[in-house]
Amino acid sequence: SQQGEEDPQALSIQEGENATMNCSYKTSINNLQWYRQNSGRGLVHLILIRSNEREKHSGRLRVTLDTSKKSSSLLITASRAADTASYFCATAYSGNTPLVFGKGTRLSVIA
Amino acid sequence: DAGVTQSPTHLIKTRGQQVTLRCSPKSGHDTVSWYQQALGQGPQFIFQYYEEEERQRGNFPDRFSGHQYPNYSSELNVNALLLGDSALYLCASSLVAMNTEAFFGQGTRLTVV
Numbered sequence: 581s582q583q584g585e586e587d588p589q590a591l592s593i594q595e596g597e598n599a600t601m602n603c604s605y606k607t608s609i610n611n612l613q614w615y616r617q618n619s620g621r622g623l624v625h626l627i628l629i630r631s632n633e634r635e636k637h638s639g640r641l642r643v644t645l646d647t648s649k650k651s652s653s654l655l656i657t658a659s660r661a662a663d664t665a666s667y668f669c670a671t672a673y674s675g676n677t678p679l680v681f682g683k684g685t686r687l688s689v690i691a
Numbered sequence: 692d693a694g695v696t697q698s699p700t701h702l703i704k705t706r707g708q709q710v711t712l713r714c715s716p717k718s719g720h721d722t723v724s725w726y727q728q729a730l731g732q733g734p735q736f737i738f739q740y741y742e743e744e745e746r747q748r749g750n751f752p753d754r755f756s757g758h759q760y761p762n763y764s765s766e767l768n769v770n771a772l773l774l775g776d777s778a779l780y781l782c783a784s785s786l787v788a789m790n791t792e793a794f795f796g797q798g799t800r801l802t803v804v
Contacts, residue, residue: 613792613793615795620728620730620779620798620800621797621798622695622781622795622796622797622798623734623781623783623795624795625792625793625794625795628791628792668733668734677747678724678736678739678747678749679724679734679736679783679793680736681726681733681734681735682733683731683732683733684733
């Protein structure tokens with residue numbers, strides 16, 4: 581099945597720095613979602629952005645969506661050690677299709 | 692309000708055996724989806740249940756089957772286990788329209804030996 585692709589695959593930063601992760605996808609979407617996963621456990625939903633939206637904020641998170649380039653970015657500002665996790669983008673191609681996940685970005689925040 | 696609960700958390704099975712994983716969705720949710728996540732990979736969609744019927748299915752063999760009960764809880768069954776079935780199995784619940792956020796359980800770690 582088609583997948584989005586996150587870039588980079590791995591990212592290591594110092595605490596307090598900003599972290600930016602990118603996601604590209606292949607076909608038109610209804611919405612794009614970002615999830616976090618700690619140490620191979622369940623996924624936690626972070627933010628959903630719909631195809632008619634360009635930017636959304638939630639606390640220290642900022643997500644952008646460029647449907648013309650079929651890409652999205654997740655920015656985590658003022659990162660903390662607790663932000664260390666894998667981050668996945670997931671796309672929904674229509675209202676009734678399942679989420680399609682990328683392979684994720686592994687973020688390490690060093691205290 | 693309990694979130695999505697899955698059981699068991701860990702499981703070890705022998706190749707050729709059968710396994711059943713269970714999921715209780717978040718209160719108020721009517722749709723359950725199952726995903727398989729291999730180590731270092733993103734979750735792969737197995738199938739989705741709504742109104743006790745399999746509504747959509749990913750690229751998984753018939754060895755993978757499921758069920759949804761009237762209370763919306765769900766089971767994932769895998770027959771004739773292969774070593775390659777070792778993975779984290781995730782259950783996600785949502786409302787009928789998939790263009791809303793999904794809530795995931797903590798997963799069941801299945802190891803086939």
